Amino acid sequence: VDLQELSRLYRIAPLGDKPPQALATVFGNSTFMCFVHAGGVLAGAGRVLADGLDCAYLADVAVHPDHQGRGLGTAIIRQLVAFSREHKKIILYANPGTEDFYGKLGFLRMNTAMAIWQNPARAIESGLLSARL
Numbered sequence: 001v002d003l004q005e006l007s008r009l010y011r012i013a014p015l016g017d018k019p020p021q022a023l024a025t026v027f028g029n030s031t032f033m034c035f036v037h038a039g040g041v042l043a044g045a046g047r048v049l050a051d052g053l054d055c056a057y058l059a060d061v062a063v064h065p066d067h068q069g070r071g072l073g074t075a076i077i078r079q080l081v082a083f084s085r086e087h088k089k090i091i092l093y094a095n096p097g098t099e100d101f102y103g104k105l106g107f108l109r110m111n112t113a114m115a116i117w118q119n120p121a122r123a124i125e126s127g128l129l130s131a132r133l
């Protein structure tokens, strides 16, 4: 995949600023990935970090705005879940506002999910993290 194009996809989706070199690292270290092309253009992407038995973590799922609302995001998640099917748990954290999208795909809320963020202030501001226990 063209990493410049992938970086542009995340910027425009929007899913944040992900420089091509950073994408080379995280996709390079991922177990499974999915890319969708439409008319020669990158229309969607996603990846999975998986340990081969217990846990698979879905990340960086995004669809180009020109193609959102046509079932592509659903197809990407279904494919990543199918790749991960041997695992006891498949986890992710939803971008605030996208919880219903994942709920329709069978994901349930994790009551005790906890995280250490490199930059917690921004994650707290965006609603991803709670400042309290």
Ligand SMILES: CC(C)(COP(=O)(O)OP(=O)(O)OC[C@H]1O[C@@H](n2cnc3c(N)ncnc32)[C@H](O)[C@@H]1OP(=O)(O)O)[C@@H](O)C(=O)NCCC(=O)NCCS
Pocket: 013, 014, 015, 060, 061, 062, 063, 064, 067, 068, 069, 070, 071, 072, 073, 074, 075, 093, 094, 095, 097, 098, 099, 100, 101, 104
């Ligand atoms: C979230 C995203 C991946 C969904 O992809 P998509 O191709 O637009 O989704 P689909 O067309 O497969 O939609 C499937 C269903 O989810 C719903 N849905 C889509 N986006 C949603 C959102 N942001 N919030 C709530 N529901 C959503 C659709 O309405 C549709 O419902 P329906 O089946 O009842 O009609 C896409 O909108 C996107 O890339 N958003 C920006 C980046 C992002 O937030 N990624 C998620 C990272 S956690």
